[in-house]
Amino acid sequence: MAALQPVRGTHDLLPDAARVHRAVEDRAFDVARRFGFGEIVTPIFEFTEVFKRTLGDTSDIVTKEMYTFEDRGGESLTLRPEGTAAIVRAFISGGLAQSVPVKAFYRGPMFRYERPQKGRLRQFHQVGIEILGVEGPAADIEVITCGYHILEALGLGGTVTVELNTLGDLDSRAVYREALVAYLQGHKDKLSEDSLARLERNPMRILDSKDEGDRAVVADAPVLADHLNDASRDFFARVREGLAALNIPVEISPRLVRGLDYYTHTAFEFTTTQLGAQGTVLAGGRYDGLVKQMGGPPTPGVGWAAGVERLSMLLADPPPAPRPFAVIPAGAEAEALALTLTDRLRRAGHVVDLGYGGNMGKRMKRANKVGARAAIILGDEELAAGEATVRDLDSGEQARVPLDALEGALDRFR
RNA sequence: GCGGGUAUAGCUCAGUUGGUUAGAGCGCUUGGUUGUGGUCCAAGAGGUCGUCGGUUCAAAUCCGACUACUCGCCCCA
Missing domain, CATH: 3.30.930.10 (Bira Bifunctional Protein; Domain 2)
Structure with missing residues (x-):
């Protein structure tokens, strides 16, 4: 494992x-x-x-x-x-x-x-x-x-x-560093182990030490500003x-x-x-x-x-996942249409989810799970009329829309 | 590298003084028939109790080591 x-x-x-x-x-x-x-x-x-x-x-x-x-x-x-x-x-x-x-x-x-x-x-x-x-x-x-x-x-x-x-x-820094090291050398006994090591390698780091003993020593240390x-x-x-x-x-x-x-x-x-x-x-x-x-x-x-x-x-406002439209076909004929319709809507810039199978109930559940804004339902009735049912999944309202007017109808959900 | 804490289901957590088949909520799956989700109801799946070893008749529970996570130190974004 x-x-x-x-x-x-x-x-x-x-x-x-x-x-x-x-x-x-x-x-x-x-x-x-x-x-x-x-x-x-x-x-x-x-x-x-x-x-x-x-x-x-x-x-x-x-x-x-x-x-x-x-x-x-x-x-x-x-x-x-x-x-x-x-x-x-x-x-x-x-x-x-x-x-x-x-x-x-x-x-x-x-x-x-x-x-x-x-x-x-x-x-x-x-x-x-x-x-x-x-x-x-x-x-x-x-x-x-x-x-x-x-x-x-x-x-x-x-x-x-x-x-x-x-x-x-570089000049100011060098001058200060010398002054600081000289001061710290005089207080070696009060410095923490970590800071003793820093004294060799990176004495300026001692200035922001969290050790209490170090802080007491640092309180009276020469200040960089005076050496600029x-x-x-x-x-x-x-x-x-x-x-x-x-x-x-x-x-x-x-x-x-x-x-x-x-x-x-x-x-x-x-x-x-x-x-x-x-x-x-x-x-x-x-x-x-x-x-x-x-x-x-x-x-x-x-x-x-x-x-x-x-x-x-x-982050104060984590971005939400984009809400797709869910295309939901019922029947073999609708399935075929759903494929091309989905493609058309995606090319138009919409986020579209097309489920991979299942009856309408399952597909509606999936639509809900992916946070779909609306479901675009394609069944026999709709196909016969050249329309789709667009169901607002937040309000539950639905209406029939001609297929060639779909892009425009979806814009209102933006 | 040093010190402290934690480790049970996908997630958040219960689990009494060690004692039979380890629980809950959420989530997940299925169902509540035929073209409608979210709510509700019901059923179900899912855990070698972090790993390995030890103590014990018996270990999720006690001990040790390891691993991971976590809080400090160090360092740094």
Whole structure:
């Protein structure tokens, strides 16, 4: 039986769930398209190097969460654990540096070997956007605004908090990091085990530790904002002004940091309290060093990714299944007519269900089960008159309609 | 990777201090005749009680391991 279960941390999307999942993706893309983003589809696996080089050798994702394997040709490949690295790789290998700015939207499955929880799977799905080639804060503003509009389109405008911070440019970040490490070194005895490890690899992560002891230490730690140079400070101010002008409610979170190494300047996170520990629903930031780090021409970038499963769980108005019309023939002659009539109505754009057999009672039951809006009944009487009986399954009212006027008669049910 | 909880029909759950053929609701199938669903009534199908092992005369019930799910930590979308 174990073999017949989906692999741990993976999930089938049965029709009802799949409909919600697609709706989230489609609405996100609809909004992104209005902002001028075009879709980029990249392969689901890449050379392992693509992720190693971008995510940093010490990140958890690279060190213990990647699905890496050797193919038959001996190449080391990895199922993508996130989207940005692949988009940037495509940007470089596709020569898109010639046509910056590039505004890319992507969606699809990502893979991380993690311990599954609610809202955390081993194969999960993201939608994301990236703007490559824009240095100024206009891109940051647009990217955050787009994310906010998408959440609004999903009916989540009021339930999500937008947290914002700046990591400063590379100089500011380096200066701050030094100050922070110096401070933390002096309080080593009070730090948790996790944070001692972070002190080596990713000291800024200690800022958002949930450990009480850590929090006490962090409370008096040097603040990033005090270490920003003028350029970084100005950049952040302009981002905030832009968002304020667009009425996007933002909370400044001085301790918000990013797990991945390539982020600079703007960092943001859209969170909800409705999903427990997996409250982050959309997150991203600016990554000015990434393209160059991957071997492309120095190109600034900013973007975010959002978790489709998490958004699906929150979706305010899950889309209903479409309500079909049920064509119900009685008798062999009617059966033959039903086949062509159904085809005609489908070509006209209607959703039509044609049962595979059974008497009228069974077919009516089926019509009801599939949520049909109306039944189109074809029997001997109707055939003789060149008509069909159209029965409104909500009200129970029915009327005879000439066959060649059917399309028009069905329009009133839309 | 670490810690806690859970695991009974397709779904949501009962199952008393271990004791014969494991129950309910919903869903499903069939019927309540001949061309009309949703409501109602009746009958029926469906469970190696997550898996493996142990304790016992006897295990869904107690113990252990494993697996999955779940809630935290970690990480992150």
